[in-house]
Amino acid sequence: MRHLLDTRDLSRAEAVSLLDTADRMGEVGHREVKKLPALRGRTVVNLFFEDSTRTRISFETAEKRLSADVINFAAKGSSVSKGESLKDTAQTLEAINADAVVIRHPGSGAPQRLATSGWIDAPVINAGDGTHAHPTQALLDAMTLRQHRARLASADTAGTDLAGLRVAIVGDVLHSRVARSNVWLLHTLGAEVTLVAPPTLLPVGVDAWPVAVEYDLDAALARGQDAVMMLRIQRERMNAAFFPSAEEYARLWGLTPERLRALEAAGGGTAILHPGPMNRGLEISSEAADSDRSLVLDQVTNGVSVRMAVLYHLLTGPQAPHGPDEEGHHDR
């Protein structure tokens, strides 16, 4: 693995190995000194062409916990907004010897372009590109689901995949890089994915994906799901006639208090995930977001661990890290 551009490129073994590393990285976050020396002296650039405080902070935390030197390069207020090209920016980063580039970009494919154009040698990590992919989000979702299943079974996560896990991804699949990356990773890990959305918010061509497609959220939930992943919906979509009104969207495809009660009544261990930031009252009700079933905060915590694991694998090779416990005391 030289870059992380898309979960579609990951084999099952690579994904499981990343998740195993992420679980171990998670232990670091629970210690008093939350730091490993693994990337000491290495420079990681966070190249953000699109605002995303949450994702940037998560990456930055991961980088700092691995002792990397961090450079934040935001397109807004930098030379990029004055018309400097991606190529020139990349060559600048190459000239300052960046060891890895984390890129967030509004255009689908920009990270792949950066990785394959020859403008830069460093590994490229996709932190979200347009409506294409968001591989670290999918990995943190998989990590969260894996932990959830292990917890229910009182088992260990190490080496496991998500075989047979039923996951419903609900909402604006068409515009969602989170949905795309989850489809491929969950499929690779053996989960059974159902996409639930109004037909307007499913891409033409979705029938080629390894998923089931359903328009009726209640029917999908009634069949039994181990997890439901609610996607963020932008209110502006109704202006382009993707749905008539926010109220109707919430009623038909939102995780409303009524649907939460139905899940409770069914008695299964259905978990609730959301990539954030949430539109409370639109795609998810506060009752659902704040319920015991919600793993939203676990997702945030796991985001740091997964990003540490990805950086670790890309910059130090695919072998498992030394136990954080032995390495921990090397640190300040």
Add this chain to the structure above:
Amino acid sequence: MTAEKYLIRRARLLGERTADLLIADGVIAEVGQDLEAEGARVVEAEGLIALPGFVDVHTHLREPGREDAETVETGTRAAAAGGYTAVCAMANSHPVADTAGVVEQVYELGRAAGWVDVHPVGAVTVGLAGERLSEIGAMAGSRAGVRMFSDDGKCVHNAVLMRRALEYVKTFDGVVAQHAQEPLLTEGAQMNEGAVSADLGLTGWPAVAEESIIARDVLLAQHVGSRVHVCHLSTRGSVEIVRWAKERGIDVTAEVTPHHLLLTDEKARTYDPVYKVNPPLRTEEDVLALREAVADGTIDVIGTDHAPHPIEAKECEWSCAAMGMTGLETALSIVQLALVETGAMDWAGVARIMSVTPARIARIEDQGRPLAAGEPANITLVDPRARRTVVPEDHQTKGRNSPFRGLEVPGSIRATFCHGHPTVLDGAVAGPRTDA
């Protein structure tokens, strides 16, 4: 006319019978066996195929306004290198070719360059804005003698305006060439809408956005008894609509680009914007339908849609990149690869789709003529046995945006005679006419 004399020896005319062609005073003086050289320079053409000089109904020369991308001089030199003797220069320059002044400027630049005949296309609407008819009559009556009108790059999507344009050009036996793209269905579109766009998260350009406009336009042409030409047809559905229209006797002609005959939207998976083009690359099913449609005459002509761009317009992320590909210098090879070598078409067919019918559609009287005594000496000599690797840096066009970079293709242009003057000789660019 030129005082130059050439004797093309033992060429296979349209790939059929072998004969000598004597060129003098800009015309074919004689066709026959073992002709006397009579002081003419001899061009040995054993094994070469002689075709009437190619005519491109769809070229973007960029001048005036985007001389950084292409000039009339570089674009027409590229055309000559590709075996062309005439091109129709699309109207989307800056300023737009929507007045007699601009079309005469482009026409004169073409004459001064001397590589091929340049026939400017006039804009249908002022500034390509789709609101008011441009000076169609003035352009038709200008020295450029415009007969083809197009807002190419933009679709004349207003149905009333399209109807009026179709009616109005009948005054001059003109034709409206439509860039069929329903604008609301293609807002922000980046590539063909289908399985690949779903994976890549790129906004889709659905086939229906092309097909619905073509369906409307053939019905309009039928209703008002006019002639309509469909630019760069790209989908199987469009083929079926044009086939249906022709069966009903509607006066419609259709064009396809070389790249739509060979490449598919799978290329977009690289996110390399050299494959970004409008209309977009479609699916394998579409490619096969397009080839079949050329073979059965549903599609009438090859139009290159040669669209050079400066390097920086493509050396960026897909979403920021310009749409378009160069095509003049690879057209013959791609046609040979996609149509001749697949058995869809013989060389006489190539002459028809690359020269005879394009000239007829654009109403160019002195192009696309038979290889016969007394005809203008517009002749292209093709070596069908040649194999070459496409190297855009070696091209005459300023554009380096060829989607065929690195591809080994058949066929090469050994010579191009434009009104009796060799613009290309011995497989290399020779020189422009200086007498035009």
